[in-house]
Amino acid sequence: xxxxxxxxxxxxxxxxxxxxxxxxxxxxxxxxxxxxxxxxxxxxxxxxxxxxxxxxxxxxxxxxxxxxxxxxxxxxxxxxxxxxxxxxxxxxxxxxxxxxxxxxx
Numbered sequence: 163x164x165x166x167x168x169x170x171x172x173x174x175x176x177x178x179x180x181x182x183x184x185x186x187x188x189x190x191x192x193x194x195x196x197x198x199x200x201x202x203x204x205x206x207x208x209x210x211x212x213x214x215x216x217x218x219x220x221x222x223x224x225x226x227x228x229x230x231x232x233x234x235x236x237x238x239x240x241x242x243x244x245x246x247x248x249x250x251x252x253x254x255x256x257x258x259x260x261x262x263x264x265x266x267x
Contacts, residue, residue: 168221175214176245182210183248190255197263204256211249218242 163171186203189195195203218238225231225238 163220165221165224168217168224172214172217172221175210175217179207179210179214179245179249182207183252186252186256190259195259197260200256200260200263204253207249207252207256211245214245218245 186207189203193199221238222235222242225235228234
């Protein structure tokens with residue numbers, strides 16, 4: 163795939179990831195989810211992040227082929243880091259809630 167196609171795909175994957183993340187965040191605030199529900203949410207966000215990360219890696223590899231693309235790489239990297247951080251944060255929240263629920267049983 164060329165860079166334009168990959169960026170279009172990444173945009174869709176980012177949108178999907180963001181929608182899923184927002185839904186999980188809202189549910190974590192409103193509900194007291196059980197371990198099964200937490201596992202489902204974690205699987206959903208992991209799937210979306212894995213596909214996004216794969217696409218991001220392909221884009222990064224294309225950028226790195228251009229010797230003069232240091233600035234483009236840095237901007238792209240910082241943008242991708244926001245999604246990595248959000249993914250890590252959600253997984254940590256889900257893990258904590260799973261541990262709390264397991265302890266109360």
